[in-house]
Amino acid sequence: MSINTDQQPTEGYRINALNRAAFPARRDLSAPLSAEINAALQSSPRGEVQVRALDLSIPLLERNDILAERNRGYFLGRGLLALNLVSSPGAGKTTLLERTLDEFGLEHRCAVLVGDLETDNDGRRLNRPHAAVAQITTGTVCHLDASMIARGVESIDLAGTRVLFIENVGNLVCPASFDLGEQLRVVLLSATEGEDKPLKYPPIFKSAHLVLLTKVDVADALGFDRKVAVENIRRIAPQAQIIELSSRSGEGMPQWYDFLGSHLPKQA
């Protein structure tokens, strides 16, 4: 499964009906059709006109989708795995990435683009000599978009990088609509949130390739029912893989690294 990659622009179209007279005579002209023909006649100075109908199937890509496709091609061309990490604020995206850079990142070169409205606190937390990090501050914008990613990757050295983590702005709504050109979308749900989050915010979970249930080390203390949470994820996002983990205790981290390793593109 993929995010929107089926929306390739198609140039081809079929011509369904081509009539020298307005429409086939046997077809009764409904009022709206007469109106169309009248409108067409009015636009023809000599009163001769053809009305034609074209049956098409052309995806209407927004500007963001076009830029996202460009990013995707760039990442694929570099043999780079790009992941878009999305969650509510405080679900543990940065903590997860800190540990991932210190463990997985020592074997496979990683880079991070991290988005927040203000401050470069997260960028500084993630800063490592062996990983390129760029902070994107969005001001008031509640999500990252494809053009921010294009500019972000220009600002860092991606030489030898195998994995690009994009830590999105903490928000469970808007980022769902913005394809960044990532190959994989990862949604985090922490044990400090309700088990029914997937039911309340379905679009973002619907688009996930992987759902990480984070902070499971404190789940029991919080009365968070991991089984119910997993069931809810499966109802909304049966396509998604699910990993339960804790960036603090390390539970589940090997599965997360296996997931990353198994999705690394062949080296270009």
Place this chain on the structure above:
Amino acid sequence: MHEVGIMESALAVISREARANHATNVTRVVLRIGAISGVEPDALRFAFEAVAPGTIIENARLEIRRVPARAHCRDCDKDFTIESGYIFQCPRCRAFSGDVRSGREIELARLVFATSPTPRHVHQH
């Protein structure tokens, strides 16, 4: 949420098709919009009113065809339609499916337009 952007994109595609077919006046625009595309038909109609004036679709009627969401059940090897919501559950075996077969469409489906009789071109084969 992004309906104006989609309508602007539609206008660009329509203008291109209209030019290629020597259209003088577009009289009908048909869009195919999937049930889980995230696009609201009402917002799209509003965006159409905002974008159309002064363009080739100024006098056009907008028609929106809804495409229901359909998913494939692996166990039954059959497709099923989802009436509403984001939980895609097979009506036969109650299994959940993430294999979406339709419902994400945001497409230009049909254009009706007037053309002046075009000069006959000599085709060389």
